[in-house]
Amino acid sequence: MSALAPDESGWPLLPGERTWGPWRLTLTLATTSAATWCYxxxxxxxxxxxxxxxxxxxxxxxxxxxxxVLLAAGPACARFGIxxxxxxxxxxxxRGWIVCAALQTVSIIGWNSxxxxxxxxxxxxxxxxxxxxxxGTDGATLIPMLTLFACAIIFIALRKGSSGVSLVSNILVxxxxxxxxxxxLLVSRRWPELIGAVPAAAHPDRLWNYTTGVxxxxxxxLSWWPYIGAMIRMAPSPRAIVVPVLLGMGAPVPxxxxxxxxxxLVLKSSxxxxxxxxxxxxxxxxxxxxxxxxxxxxxxTAGVYASAIGLRNFAALRERSWTALLxxxxxxxxxxGILIPELFFAKFxxxxxxxxxxxxxxxxxxxxxxxxxxxRRLDIRAIYTQAPEAPYAFWGGFNPAALVALPxxxxxxxxxxxxxxxxxxxxxxxxxxxxxxxxxxxxVYFLLSLVVRARGRGGYGSI
Amino acid sequence: xxxxxxxxxxxxxxxxxxxxxxxxADFDAGSWAWMIALGVVLPAxxxxxxxxxAPGEY
Numbered sequence: 397m398s399a400l401a402p403d404e405s406g407w408p409l410l411p412g413e414r415t416w417g418p419w420r421l422t423l424t425l426a427t428t429s430a431a432t433w434c435y436x437x438x439x440x441x442x443x444x445x446x447x448x449x450x451x452x453x454x455x456x457x458x459x460x461x462x463x464x465v466l467l468a469a470g471p472a473c474a475r476f477g478i479x480x481x482x483x484x485x486x487x488x489x490x491r492g493w494i495v496c497a498a499l500q501t502v503s504i505i506g507w508n509s510x511x512x513x514x515x516x517x518x519x520x521x522x523x524x525x526x527x528x529x530x531x532g533t534d535g536a537t538l539i540p541m542l543t544l545f546a547c548a549i550i551f552i553a554l555r556k557g558s559s560g561v562s563l564v565s566n567i568l569v570x571x572x573x574x575x576x577x578x579x580x581l582l583v584s585r586r587w588p589e590l591i592g593a594v595p596a597a598a599h600p601d602r603l604w605n606y607t608t609g610v611x612x613x614x615x616x617x618l619s620w621w622p623y624i625g626a627m628i629r630m631a632p633s634p635r636a637i638v639v640p641v642l643l644g645m646g647a648p649v650p651x652x653x654x655x656x657x658x659x660x661l662v663l664k665s666s667x668x669x670x671x672x673x674x675x676x677x678x679x680x681x682x683x684x685x686x687x688x689x690x691x692x693x694x695x696x697t698a699g700v701y702a703s704a705i706g707l708r709n710f711a712a713l714r715e716r717s718w719t720a721l722l723x724x725x726x727x728x729x730x731x732x733g734i735l736i737p738e739l740f741f742a743k744f745x746x747x748x749x750x751x752x753x754x755x756x757x758x759x760x761x762x763x764x765x766x767x768x769x770x771x772r773r774l775d776i777r778a779i780y781t782q783a784p785e786a787p788y789a790f791w792g793g794f795n796p797a798a799l800v801a802l803p804x805x806x807x808x809x810x811x812x813x814x815x816x817x818x819x820x821x822x823x824x825x826x827x828x829x830x831x832x833x834x835x836x837x838x839x840v841y842f843l844l845s846l847v848v849r850a851r852g853r854g855g856y857g858s859i
Numbered sequence: 860x861x862x863x864x865x866x867x868x869x870x871x872x873x874x875x876x877x878x879x880x881x882x883x884a885d886f887d888a889g890s891w892a893w894m895i896a897l898g899v900v901l902p903a904x905x906x907x908x909x910x911x912x913a914p915g916e917y
Contacts, residue, residue: 407867408874446917452909456902463898471885476874595917605917606910638890642897772885777871780863 457613
């Protein structure tokens with residue numbers, strides 16, 4: 397393990413190793429957050445709301461969701477230089493954290509696979525637009541090759557650890573400005589149509605539509621939970637992460653989602669390359685394809701890094717070489733892109749929507765544990781101790797309070813809103829689904845933890 | 860004898876002795892102000908603007 401660089405290990409980083417200042421963190425987070433999913437988020441909102449109201453609801457939801465993630469994982473990760481998974485050990489136990497690790501792994505690998513397939517598809521379109529490929533070229537052969545190519549580039553970049561993440565973001569951050577330029581084009585040239593556009597799937601209930609815009613925003617930024625610990629642990633203190641997280645990761649999502657929102661409303665397509673062709677001709681389409689190609693690259697690089705650090709919590713991977721760990725993390729992404737890209741593209745979005753249901757309850761559990769039950773006291777030694785008598789061992793390494801609270805929160809979410817069909821209960825229009833899910837999980841965890849604490853488990857009085 | 864790896868033990872000892880990670884040393888007043896401003900006040904303001912003042916039916 398001593399041969400590993402600190403930022404390639406799962407160990408807590410020392411203050412001198414946490415070298416990302418506010419600007420570096422902000423740029424990295426902004427590059428991470430800007431990806432094709434922004435168009436999909438905007439397109440979803442554009443199904444229910446107009447441009448202005450949709451943009452406002454989405455932005456409000458995104459900022460609120462980002463705050464919740466910051467309060468959940470931020471204190472532990474930024475105080476001790478640990479990643480999101482390690483931050484769950486006080487809540488889930490010295491073995492129970494594996495539940496959160498599974499969520500993180502499936503979520504990040506799933507998104508990475510989707511984004512790399514988007515990258516490959518966009519790269520094929522870009523080559524056609526540039527005349528490098530014949531129009532109508534079938535991507536069936538090229539997409540797997542491009543997937544492998546993308547994975548190879550990411551592997552090479554991440555051989556440098558967190559410096560690779562930072563390097564990629566320094567190069568690709570310009571695409572965020574390109575994205576904003578694309579938004580300016582569409583808004584400035586199609587404003588009357590934009591204001592008058594009717595959302596394709598607007599519910600008769602105005603409040604339902606508005607709440608859904610907020611919910612899509614909250615859910616979008618709650619999905620940053622798996623990524624955030626690995627990034628913010630590189631900053632020197634909790635004070636140093638607040639503005640970069642909120643403005644660097646929370647704000648770009650709704651801003652760039654406006655591209656998809658506007659495109660969906662006016663041109664019935666969230667794909668900017670399609671509508672930029674109508675707005676500004678093939679040159680603009682090429683620029684947008686370049687933007688999409690670059691955008692997914694930055695996000696996937698950060699995702700692979702976060703996932704690799706999360707896997708360090710597994711004993712079998714704790715002392716593996718960084719190269720081996722990167723290969724383990726990239727292999728599923730490469731295999732999906734090579735073997736089943738179209739099937740995955742068609743089906744996995746639904747699965748990811750289901751996975752995302754868990755992040756609101758998870759945040760609720762972490763917040764109530766840190767701020768109320770533990771009064772902001774954590775035992776860094778206990779986070780890394782697996783002995784049966786260790787503070788966070790609970791029962792056999794598992795905390796039943798968390799293992800009950802998490803599904804209780806998920807059940808609350810699904811009872812209020814079906815994440816696949818968007819059928820909803822009556823209360824949803826007033827409450828959203830994520831916020832009640834978070835509160836129910838927090839309440840259940842709090843009540844059960846009183847019992848856990850009374851039984852002398854959980855290290856609540858140990859420091 | 861610690862069950863932890865030597866490097867990890869060293870890191871934890873260092874962190875346990877570091878005032879910057881001491882009890883409750885997380886967000887300061889400025890951080891809370893930013894979080895409330897950007898994470899609560901801003902969203903609430905946007906929601907009010909969007910519901911009552913945004914033009915158009917949708």
